[in-house]
Amino acid sequence: MVLAIKESIANTFGFVKNEVVGFSRSRMFYYVLAALAIAAVVPLFTSSYVLSEVLTPMVIFTIYASSWNLLASSGQGSLGHAAFLGIGGFASALLVIKLGIPPIIGLFVGSVFSAVIGLLIGLTCVRLKAWFLGMVTFGFSVIAVTIISQFDAVTGGIMGFRTPLIVERGLPFYYLTFVFAVISVFAIHLIMRSKLGLAFRAIHGNELEAKMNGVNTAKYRLIAFVLSTFFAGLAGGLYAQSIQYIQISIFEPYYSFLPLMICVIGGLGTLEGPIIGSVIIVAIDRYLPGIDSALQFLKPLFPNVSFVGPPLRMLFLGLFLIVIVVFAPKGLTAFIRRAYAYFRGKLVTVKEQ
Amino acid sequence: MFTLSGIVETLLWGVANGCIYILLATGLNIIFGVMKLVNFAHGQLLMIGAYVAFVASTALGLNAYLAILVAMGAVAVIGIGLERFTFRKVLGTDKLNEIFVSLGLIYVFENAAILLWGNDSQRIVSPYESLRLSLGEVAIGYDRIFGVLIVIAILIALFLLMKKTKIGLAMRATSQKSDTSMLMGINIEKVYIFTFALGAALAGVAGALYGIIFPFNPYIGALPTIKAFAIIILGGLGSIPGAVVGGLLYGIAENTAVYFLGGIWQDAIAFALLIAVLVLRPTGLFGEKGE
Amino acid sequence: MLEVEKVSSGYGMVQILWDVSFRINAKEIVSIIGPNGAGKTTLVKTIVGLLPSKNGSIRFKGEEIGKLPPYEIVKKGVNMIPEGREIFPRMTVEENLRLGAYVIADKNKVKDSKERVYQIFPVLKKKEKLLAQNLSGGEQQMLVIGRSLMANPELLILDEPSLGLAPIIVEKVLDTLTKINEDGVTILLVEQNIRDSLSIADRGYVLEEGKILIEGKGRELLSNDHIKEVYLGI
Numbered sequence: 040m041v042l043a044i045k046e047s048i049a050n051t052f053g054f055v056k057n058e059v060v061g062f063s064r065s066r067m068f069y070y071v072l073a074a075l076a077i078a079a080v081v082p083l084f085t086s087s088y089v090l091s092e093v094l095t096p097m098v099i100f101t102i103y104a105s106s107w108n109l110l111a112s113s114g115q116g117s118l119g120h121a122a123f124l125g126i127g128g129f130a131s132a133l134l135v136i137k138l139g140i141p142p143i144i145g146l147f148v149g150s151v152f153s154a155v156i157g158l159l160i161g162l163t164c165v166r167l168k169a170w171f172l173g174m175v176t177f178g179f180s181v182i183a184v185t186i187i188s189q190f191d192a193v194t195g196g197i198m199g200f201r202t203p204l205i206v207e208r209g210l211p212f213y214y215l216t217f218v219f220a221v222i223s224v225f226a227i228h229l230i231m232r233s234k235l236g237l238a239f240r241a242i243h244g245n246e247l248e249a250k251m252n253g254v255n256t257a258k259y260r261l262i263a264f265v266l267s268t269f270f271a272g273l274a275g276g277l278y279a280q281s282i283q284y285i286q287i288s289i290f291e292p293y294y295s296f297l298p299l300m301i302c303v304i305g306g307l308g309t310l311e312g313p314i315i316g317s318v319i320i321v322a323i324d325r326y327l328p329g330i331d332s333a334l335q336f337l338k339p340l341f342p343n344v345s346f347v348g349p350p351l352r353m354l355f356l357g358l359f360l361i362v363i364v365v366f367a368p369k370g371l372t373a374f375i376r377r378a379y380a381y382f383r384g385k386l387v388t389v390k391e392q
Numbered sequence: 393m394f395t396l397s398g399i400v401e402t403l404l405w406g407v408a409n410g411c412i413y414i415l416l417a418t419g420l421n422i423i424f425g426v427m428k429l430v431n432f433a434h435g436q437l438l439m440i441g442a443y444v445a446f447v448a449s450t451a452l453g454l455n456a457y458l459a460i461l462v463a464m465g466a467v468a469v470i471g472i473g474l475e476r477f478t479f480r481k482v483l484g485t486d487k488l489n490e491i492f493v494s495l496g497l498i499y500v501f502e503n504a505a506i507l508l509w510g511n512d513s514q515r516i517v518s519p520y521e522s523l524r525l526s527l528g529e530v531a532i533g534y535d536r537i538f539g540v541l542i543v544i545a546i547l548i549a550l551f552l553l554m555k556k557t558k559i560g561l562a563m564r565a566t567s568q569k570s571d572t573s574m575l576m577g578i579n580i581e582k583v584y585i586f587t588f589a590l591g592a593a594l595a596g597v598a599g600a601l602y603g604i605i606f607p608f609n610p611y612i613g614a615l616p617t618i619k620a621f622a623i624i625i626l627g628g629l630g631s632i633p634g635a636v637v638g639g640l641l642y643g644i645a646e647n648t649a650v651y652f653l654g655g656i657w658q659d660a661i662a663f664a665l666l667i668a669v670l671v672l673r674p675t676g677l678f679g680e681k682g683e
Numbered sequence: 684m685l686e687v688e689k690v691s692s693g694y695g696m697v698q699i700l701w702d703v704s705f706r707i708n709a710k711e712i713v714s715i716i717g718p719n720g721a722g723k724t725t726l727v728k729t730i731v732g733l734l735p736s737k738n739g740s741i742r743f744k745g746e747e748i749g750k751l752p753p754y755e756i757v758k759k760g761v762n763m764i765p766e767g768r769e770i771f772p773r774m775t776v777e778e779n780l781r782l783g784a785y786v787i788a789d790k791n792k793v794k795d796s797k798e799r800v801y802q803i804f805p806v807l808k809k810k811e812k813l814l815a816q817n818l819s820g821g822e823q824q825m826l827v828i829g830r831s832l833m834a835n836p837e838l839l840i841l842d843e844p845s846l847g848l849a850p851i852i853v854e855k856v857l858d859t860l861t862k863i864n865e866d867g868v869t870i871l872l873v874e875q876n877i878r879d880s881l882s883i884a885d886r887g888y889v890l891e892e893g894k895i896l897i898e899g900k901g902r903e904l905l906s907n908d909h910i911k912e913v914y915l916g917i
Contacts, residue, residue, distance in 0.1 A: 116488045118432070118495075163667055173432065173491055174621045178663035181618065185660035292614060296495055303492050343510030350503040357499025364492040365481040558785070565771050565782050571733060572769040577757030577786035577834065 058229055075221065082213050090213055091281070097321045098216045099277050100301060102223045104313035106270030107298035109227050112236070112308050113263035114243035115165070118173040119180030120271055121294035127153040127272025128279035128289055129187065129194060132202040142205040146276040153272025154265050161264035165257055177295065184290045199286030202279045216277050223270055228310050230266065239263055243308075300356070303363055327352055394652070397529035402651045403644055408536035408605070410643020411543040415598035416616055417623040417635040418550070419591035425567040425630035426587040429479055432494030435617030436501035437592050441467045441599025442608045443509055446516050456518040456604050457538065463600040464593045471592025475585050483584075498613070505610035516603040539601045546597065547636065554632070559586055567630060615659055619646075622666040684709045684869050685730070685761075685838055690739035690749070692729040699725045700893045702739065707838070707871055712864050714872045714884035714901065716914070722893040723873045724766060727842050731763045732756045743838070758786045762836035766843045768823045770830075772816035776807055779815050779826055783833030793833070800829040803859065821852040828859060832868075839863070840871045845879060857883050877914045881905050 062068055078098075082090050107120050131149025135142050164175045187196035206215050230236050238259040241249040250256050279285040297320070298313075305316025331348025338347050367374035420434050431437075441463040448459035478497065482489040520534040554560040565573040566583050574580050598616075602608060623642045627634025642665065649661040685707040693699040699722045707713045717723050728734045730741055732753040741749040748756050771779050780800060784793040801808035804825040810818060815826060824844065831839055841860070845853040853876070861883055864870050874880035881887050884901035889910065897907060904910055 111488060114487075116491045118491065171621075171625070174618060175663075175666060178618050178622070178666055181615070182660040182663040185656055188656060296498075299492060299495055307488070341507045343512075344507055347507065350506040353499055354503035354507070357496040357503065360496035360499065361478055361493055364489050364496065365478065561778065561782060562785065564774060564778075568771045568773060569769055572765060572771070573782075574733060574753040575731060575757065575763050575765060575769075576782045576830075577754045578782075579752070579754045 054233060055229060058232060078217065079214075082210060087209055090210065091208060093321060093325050095213050095216055095281050096278075096325075097317045098213070098220045099274055099281055100297065100317040100321060101220050101314050102216075102270055102277070103274035104298040104301035104305070104317055105224055105227050106267045106274060108302050108308065108313050109230065109239075109270070110263055110267035111302060112231060112243060113239035113260055114246065115260060115263065116173045116299075117176040117267075117295075118299075119176035119178065119295050120267075120298055121290050121292070122176065122180040122183045123153045123157060123268040123271035124275035124278065124294055125180075125183060125187075125285075125287075125289040126156055127275030128202075128285045129196065129275075130272070131276035132200070132279050132285055133194065135203045136200075142203050142280075145203070146205065146273070146280075149276045150269050150272035153275065154269035157268025157271075158261070158265050161261045161268075165260040165264055177292075180290050180292070180295055184287050187287050187290070196285075196287045199284055199288075202283055202285050204280050204283070208281075208283070212281065216281070219273065219277060223273065224310065224314070227270070231310075235259070235262065300360060303360060323352075323356070398651065399648075401530050401532070402647045404530065404532050405536065406644035406647035407640060408532070408540055408643070409647060410640045411540050412598050412601050412605070413616065413619055413623055413642055414543060414636050414639030415546065415594045415601070417620040417627075417639050418547070418632055419594035419598075420617075420620050421624050421630060421632065421635045422563070422594075423588055423591040424624070426563050427479075427483065427584055429483060429490060430494075431474075431479070431497075431591075432491060432617060433497035433501060433613070434591070434595055434620065435613035435615065436498055437467050437470065437595035437613075438599035438602060438616055439505060439608065439610060439613040440470065440501055441596035442516070442603035442612070443505055443514075443599075444596065445600035445603050446509075446514050449516050456516050456600075457542075459516065460542070460597055460600040463596040465596075467596025467599070468589040468593035471589045471595075472585055474592070475588035479588070480581075480584070502610050502613065509610070511609060513607040513609045514603070515607045516600070518604045533605075535604050539605060542597070542601065546594070547632075550632065559583070563587055618663070618666075622663070622669075625666060626669050684711075684744060685871070686740075686742045687726075687730065688740045688742075690726075690729060690741060691737040692725055692734050693737070694725075694734070698737070698893075700729065703890070703893070703895055704739075705888050705895055705898070707869060709869055710864070710867060711885045712860070712870045712872060712883055712901075714874060714880040714887040715890055716874055716877045716880060716887060717890035718914075719875065721890045723875075723890055724842055725893075726890065727763060727840050727871070727873055730756075730840065731761060754786070757834060760835075760837035761840065762831045762834050762838070763840040764827050764831050764842065764844060766846060768820070768827055770815040770818075770823050770826055772814065774815055775812055776815055776818070776826060777811045779830050780807070780833050783830035786834055792835075796833045796835060800832055803832075803862075804829050820848060821855070824848060824852065824856060825859075828856070828863075832863065836868060838869045838871065840873070842873050843875060844872070845874065845876045853879060877910070878905070 082094055085094065103120075103124060106123075107117065110117055110120075127149050129149075130152040131142075131145045134140055134148055135145040140148070160176070160179055164172050167175065187194045191197045204212070206212050231239070238249070238254050241252070241254055242256050242259055246256055275289070279289070301316035301320050302312055303316070304319055305314065306312035328348065331346065331352070334348040334351055335346070337351070338344075341347055344350060363374075367377075416434065416438055420431065423434075424430055444466045445456070445459040445463040448454045448462040449456050452459075452462075454462065474497065478493050479490065482493055518535050520538070523534040524531045525534060525537060554564060562573065562578045562583050563586070565576065565578065566580060566587075570580060573583075599608075602612070602616075619642065623635060623638035625638075626641060627636070627638030645665060646658060646661050649657045687706070688704050689702045690704070691698060691700050691702060703722075703726060705713075705715070715723060715726065725734060729736050732748070732751055732755070736749050739749070740747055743756075743759055743761060746759070748759060748761070751759075771782065774782075777797075780797055781793065784796055787793055787796075806822055807826060807829055810822070815823065818826060828844075844856055844860075848856065857879055860870055860872070872880050872884060881901045881904050887899060887901050887904045888895050889897040889904070897904065897909060899907060905915070
């Protein structure tokens with residue numbers, strides 16, 4: 040038994056080492072290094088508003104969307120991931136306040152707690168087809184609100200409360216989330232490259248075939264569920280700290296749909312998808328309100344609303360999502376890549392003529 | 393205090409509410425059965441139906457019950473558009489794509505409703521609003537009784553459509569074996585459009601009834617979708633009688649939960665029921681081979 | 684009646700058929716034989732429009748049908764019985780038959796066809812109100828044949844009708860097919876069961892690895908060296 044564990048640890052270690060060495064020799068390594076350097080240096084030159092309202096959420100939502108992406112890569116779509124974002128946020132903050140443990144431990148325990156709840160939910164629904172899983176998870180995010188409100192005396196969720204911080208807001212907190220994001224994304228990358236990831240992809244590709252090839256599909260889907268809810272809980276703990284406040288509004292469908300949006304727009308099932316999607320979505324969310332006052336001239340068309348901008352923006356976001364799924368099902372990046380290749384191809388043929 | 397008349401009234405109201413869910417669940421179930429497609433934005437069609445009936449009864453001055461017909465027709469037309477321009481494009485590809493399209497539709501419908509009608513709650517005023525039928529201590533509004541009668545009439549019409557007409561025959565055949573149906577000479581795209589329009593029309597009627605009984609706003613769609621789902625799972629996939637029984641049970645369970653546990657549990661009960669069915673009778677879910 | 688010329692087809696990116704050509708004359712029984720995985724099912728699915736043909740042409744009574752959807756092809760008088768007795772299990776026998784006549788608008792015609800089918804298979808009349816899933820394997824095979832006759836087809840295509848049936852029932856099925864053929868229906872029989880199918884066929888083709896390999900008269904093919912060696916093990 041001990042030997043087996045030792046061996047599996049050694050195997051895992053060997054796999055990670057191989058991956059790291061292989062990666063450091065690939066061309067991709069330099070791109071990633073450059074991207075990391077930019078992400079590390081840019082915050083030094085931005086205002087504190089941009090730092091805490093734009094860059095930090097981008098990084099946290101990268102973790103959150105990556106957790107969703109991991110789940111989706113095993114063919115499972117959650118429509119209630121906000122439940123785990125919220126559970127992670129509430130658990131990590133409450134542990135610190137009620138038990139007085141250090142916030143960093145609280146963050147970790149909160150994530151584990153989210154994964155445990157994920158395990159329980161997963162046990163009831165990993166055998167379900169995609170839609171039913173989506174519905175059950177969405178339903179769970181609704182019941183989570185009910186439970187937190189019912190036990191308001193303990194949770195304080197209805198009015199909300201201030202969350203204890205691990206480090207000071209601003210640069211230190213940004214770098215903290217940045218480190219967590221890098222570790223999470225890399226960990227998820229390793230998972231997807233391992234045998235586990237192979238099983239996930241096999242299930243996603245063709246569940247029946249995977250089953251016939253001896254893959255215990257229920258087990259692997261459950262593993263994906265637990266891993267995903269762990270990272271979602273982590274993102275929740277960090278998010279609650281970044282906005283310094285937590286309340287039941289964190290369970291709103293908006294937060295459940297957010298990672299879907301991010302992944303679809305960035306590119307589903309790819310490593311960079313959640314990162315690119317987060318940057319785009321947060322930027323839209325933070326900077327596009329600027330055009331709201333410009334859109335206000337449409338007000339006479341819609342006499343029943345006082346501010347035309349927000350619903351109009353959301354409506355176009357919805358249309359945008361549909362258009363992407365129908366016309367560019369591999370995400371914007373793949374679409375741009377294809378468009379680029381197409382135009383380059385045209386250019387080349389023009390030159391040849 | 394809990395009283396007998398209180399409990400009886402709760403049950404009756406449960407039946408009446410259940411009827412709205414039955415329409416929604418039946419529509420969802422027909423679409424699922426025939427097309428193997430799940431439209432998560434089905435509840436938003438209910439919401440649009442409520443607003444269409446609202447406009448028909450206020451701007452056009454129609455009787456609330458005639459407005460139901462307008463809602464039915466309008467939402468059916470919207471359904472045709474949805475099938476033709478969104479779902480047909482992703483049908484048969486990755487199941488996640490259907491979820492994404494639905495999500496996009498949720499955003500589109502909710503925000504379109506906000507733009508057109510604002511955030512405030514509305515009601516469709518029925519001419520029978522203040523009338524109640526009293527049986528001893530128990531009283532029930534006429535509107536709820538009419539609602540039940542309308543739903544019964546629709547279900548009978550639906551039954552005849554499925555059993556007696558050619559398109560009903562084609563829908564049942566397609567739901568059992570789509571490839572073989574094509575070999576029978578059935579134009580499956582036509583069947584899909586009709587099916588989606590029918591499911592949407594039912595959601596439109598459900599929305600109009602909802603608007604007559606409850607106040608509504610652009611955000612009411614999401615919860616009825618989950619509830620309809622719980623009902624389908626309760627009653628069995630693809631089965632219309634199952635949806636009817638499930639809908640009644642659900643309406644009663646929800647009202648009973650509110651009566652005994654408090655209003656906060658109204659929505660959570662849907663999920664509790666869902667989990668219970670999944671744990672106790674998972675075959676209800678996987679019995680049907682639908683992929 | 685049916686002319687297939689240089690047709691290629693497959694599933695998605697996987698090409699299975701390579702320039703397949705053959706013809707069926709009116710009132711003939713033609714058999715296409717070949718081992719498992721040769722592309723027989725792909726070929727018939729392409730003919731009836733369930734799979735798109737990549738190139739080449741398929742003509743029925745001189746009219747190009749290669750790009751038509753299945754329901755148009757059925758209307759033109761081509762009917763296919765797919766592999767595996769694809770009945771509609773949760774519908775009655777009578778409803779199954781009515782589905783067979785889906786393309787026929789004239790109710791009297793449908794009634795006549797039903798009577799004719801009941802004459803050929805009296806057992807179906809007896810079990811008219813039963814759900815199709817409650818029939819035995821042999822009865823289900825009769826049901827699918829009866830169902831396809833409901834559309835009054837000019838060309839009937841059968842994909843492996845003998846698969847999984849007892850020899851005595853296979854014989855019955857082949858007898859029925861000969862009778863149907865005598866009534867003027869052209870038949871394309873796609874089979875792995877070579878001896879039986881070639882014994883009733885006027886002509887036969889051998890399909891291997893997506894290509895037509897041999898062509899000949901039905902019974903003569905049985906004495907072909909390649910067929911003897913590979914299929915009959917003589």
